[in-house]
Amino acid sequence: MSQLEIKDLHVAIGDKAIVKGVTLTIRKGEVHAVMGPNGAGKSTLAKAIAGHPDYTITSGDVLLDGRSILEMEPDERARAGLFLAFQYPSEIPGVSIANFLRAARQARLAEGEEIDATDYYKRLYQKMDLLKIDRKFTSRSVNEGFSGGEKKRCEILQLAMIEPLFALMDETDSGLDVDAMKIVSEGVNQLRGPGLGILLITHYQRLLNYIVPDFVHVMVDGRIVKSGDKSLALELDAKGYDFWVKKGEPVAK
């Protein structure tokens, strides 16, 4: 069984410690929600696992199927099966979604092997139908001039096409927009299944009205202060983060 293990992970930006010892294991097929107030280090955790150059892992380890990924380049981690749905995805002017996804799939083939265009488009249209995405969408340049909802749709489509083992979904601030939230939750519900493990990062409990997680973790000041099942989310909703903030360490700014 495939699993993503985060072991006592410490992450810093420059000299500033942000993630201060997170341990978490996600098995394939599970949906884990990480919740917490702003500045708790949730996005940092996701980006550091994906290998963002601005984040330094000061100690701890991340293992994919027992193998450390920390020495791997971001693209190697991606090809090994790790997907990050960005909170603020970049624009790539002049590159259509269809061509971008084609390049991403091509990058996963062995050297000298060429992607089969007919198969590729068949698969693309299949996924788009599944996610109820208009055919015209993929001829647009990646994220260029997209609304918040369109950006989410584009991330979900990429997730569907790339078929990673584990998806880290950074939805920290974007829970505000009901449309965006629906796109993410419908996408996740379509794609969740025995082949995919999901780490869903969110600030708002509302998202969990749409996606029912298997596990919920509360993150405060760089640490997971409480883990439980989906009922924890409801408890959190009732008590608010302050309850744990007061119990735990002060929130990092």
Add this chain to the structure above:
Amino acid sequence: MNSITETLLPPAEEANPVGGIDQSAGNFSYDVKYAFDAGTGLSDKTVEFISETKKEAPWIREFRLNALKTFLAKPMPTHWATKDLDNIHFDKIRYYLSSGQKPKRTWEEVPDDIKRTFERLGIPEQERKFLAGVEAQFDSEAAYSNIKETVSKQGVIFVNSTEGLREHPEIFRKWFGKVIPTGDNKFSALNSAVFSGGSFIYVPPGVKVSHPLQAYFRINAENFGQFERTLIIADEGAEVTYMEGCTAPKFSTSTLHSAVVELVALKGAKIQYITVQNWAANVFNLVTKRGLAHEEAEIKWIDCNIGSRLTMKYPGVVLKGRKARGEVLSIALANDGQHQDTGAKMIHAADETTSNIIAKSISVGQGRSTYRGIVHIPRHLKGCKNNTECDALLINSSSRTDTYPAITVRGDRHSVQHEASVSKVSEEQIFYMQQRGLTEAQAMSLSVNGFVNELARQFPMEYSVELKRLIDLQMEGSVG
């Protein structure tokens, strides 16, 4: 028979400060024995040797000798361009090298070593696939020149300039040096003195050449200067597309390529001229290109500069007749040690003339790209239009781009638009693409291809594919 000795050049010469481009496809040379060699350096004797070898008419010889005087009298344009021009040592260059002046009509007749060069570059294959005619120049002269019978039957002439001057002087002389006079600039004067090779094309009235004609320019010898001269005339209502490609091995010393290209589009004619310049990173590429568009004629330059150490080239159109159209679509990629100083000139000289310039440049590493443009619309005209767009993309913080658009519009009966932008490939963008599984080089390639995509779509398919391949190669060499 010549013996074939292949010299494999090291992939990156340490002595050469200019690096970065993967020139592996063109980075080889054969040890060719030249029957005609003008020696090293430039004097009246060099010019006389060339003229004699070509058995030219006295007026051409005079034309050359006068041009040499003009060349020697003109100062280097370093004051507005770049000091790198001072690194050209005119006395160390070989001005004429050839194995003969008569190009072969079939590849079988081409000497083995030269044939092998062009086969390696894929020219005969392209000819079979999609071209109406090919001229392949090896150093100073065309080694091969052929036009499909269906095209020649329409009265289309496609020969090299030496043959053009000899066999069609009545057409050649009428337009030769009229679009670009000898004294236009120092390098047009140099070309006028020592020119050899290049194409001469004449398309009769109303004839539309369905497939492109192509010339391929290959420099094989070290310390060599290639000075081709191209003249294309599309008679009334005629249409033609001409494409040129070029490569050279990467020697540790510098090589000079200085061409003059003149286009004449008579009433209602259309000429499309496409260049994919991929010289090795030791080549000074100093080229003068201009077209003359008569009434309702259209001249379009598609100009891609990927290679060379320094390119200075500003294709222009003189819009001489009413409703003439001129267009320059230009893509330049400057990698480490390269300076692409390119642009466009649009001279409006009649009412209701239209010009369009779209220039995209990419600077990688220490590379520098410069856009220089002139648009001139005088007061007495009416209804002229110009659109100029210059976009620059910087890949690294050490990359450099400059834009010098000079738009002079007098009178109030014209419409002119100018847009310019500079953007940078951000680390976030690269990380985003890497997170989708692309390597850093692939991510950069994709960004760059996206940046030129809209423009490249207007190119003939074969050339946009070639352009994409060259960009991929460049970006591969620029990281890691």
